[in-house]
Amino acid sequence: xxxxxxxxxxxxxxxxxxxxxxxxxxxxxxxxxxxxxxxxxxxxxxxxxxxxxxxxxxxxxxxxxxxxxxxxxxxxxxxxxxxxxxxxxxxxxxxxxxxxxxxxxxxxxxxxxxxxxxxxxxxxxxxxxxxxxxxxxxxxxxxxxxxxxxxx
Amino acid sequence: xxxxxxxxxxxxxxxxxxxxxxxxxxxxxxxxxxxxxxxxxxxxxxxxxxxxxxxxxxxxxxxxxxxxxxxxxxxxxxxxxxxxxxxxxxxxxxxxxxx
Numbered sequence: 075x076x077x078x079x080x081x082x083x084x085x086x087x088x089x090x091x092x093x094x095x096x097x098x099x100x101x102x103x104x105x106x107x108x109x110x111x112x113x114x115x116x117x118x119x120x121x122x123x124x125x126x127x128x129x130x131x132x133x134x135x136x137x138x139x140x141x142x143x144x145x146x147x148x149x150x151x152x153x154x155x156x157x158x159x160x161x162x163x164x165x166x167x168x169x170x171x172x173x174x175x176x177x178x179x180x181x182x183x184x185x186x187x188x189x190x191x192x193x194x195x196x197x198x199x200x201x202x203x204x205x206x207x208x209x210x211x212x213x214x215x216x217x218x219x220x221x222x223x224x225x226x
Numbered sequence: 227x228x229x230x231x232x233x234x235x236x237x238x239x240x241x242x243x244x245x246x247x248x249x250x251x252x253x254x255x256x257x258x259x260x261x262x263x264x265x266x267x268x269x270x271x272x273x274x275x276x277x278x279x280x281x282x283x284x285x286x287x288x289x290x291x292x293x294x295x296x297x298x299x300x301x302x303x304x305x306x307x308x309x310x311x312x313x314x315x316x317x318x319x320x321x322x323x324x325x
Binding site for chain 2 (some may be wrong): 080085156
């Protein structure tokens with residue numbers, strides 16, 4: 075009975091791993107998604123760090139609408155929906171990402187105000203792109219691998 | 227290990243339903259065709275398994291018409307996610323005991 079249960083469990087683990095691998099093959103978020111999202115976030119950081127309330131508001135609106143459009147495009151092309159950032163209830167995994175973007179925007183704003191040149195804001199905006207790609211790809215890896223059962 | 231057979235969830239235990247739950251656990255929602263193609267399951271088989279999972283309250287299937295085309299979106303419910311996570315946790319424990 076015991077070995078039957080163990081064999082059963084091993085077979086079940088294989089089925090779970092195969093399904094997660096299938097998800098990794100067909101439901102991985104494409105690089106263009108994270109790059110475009112990074113560019114949107116960069117625009118938001120640039121707008122906020124400018125210190126101009128109109129520019130800040132406009133870029134935040136562009137960021138939110140662009141995010142929704144991007145998610146709709148991805149769900150149409152891949153047949154999956156993975157992020158709730160712009161679509162509904164927030165997921166705790168986005169908190170470090172948002173926190174990092176806020177830090178970049180605030181740093182850009184402070185340095186820009188202190189130096190009087192726009193470069194810190196631009197640098198912060200550019201940094202938001204690889205930061206979003208890094209967080210996004212890690213999020214994707216965790217999303218796909220956390221359900222996998224490691225073979226014994 | 228011996229009480230594994232008493233503890234596992236009959237609804238999730240079937241290989242195809244287990245695979246469907248495992249796939250859906252990695253996403254918020256997935257299109258019916260994406261699940262079918264990814265898991266190499268026929269339309270009729272997937273429909274049947276989805277119906278069983280939906281009857282158990284583990285999956286919600288929602289038809290959405292977009293661009294004149296109807297698509298069925300499948301999503302694990304909170305109960306479905308919890309049941310799948312518990313099932314996987316039991317499998318991990320058994321495999322650890324055997325290691």
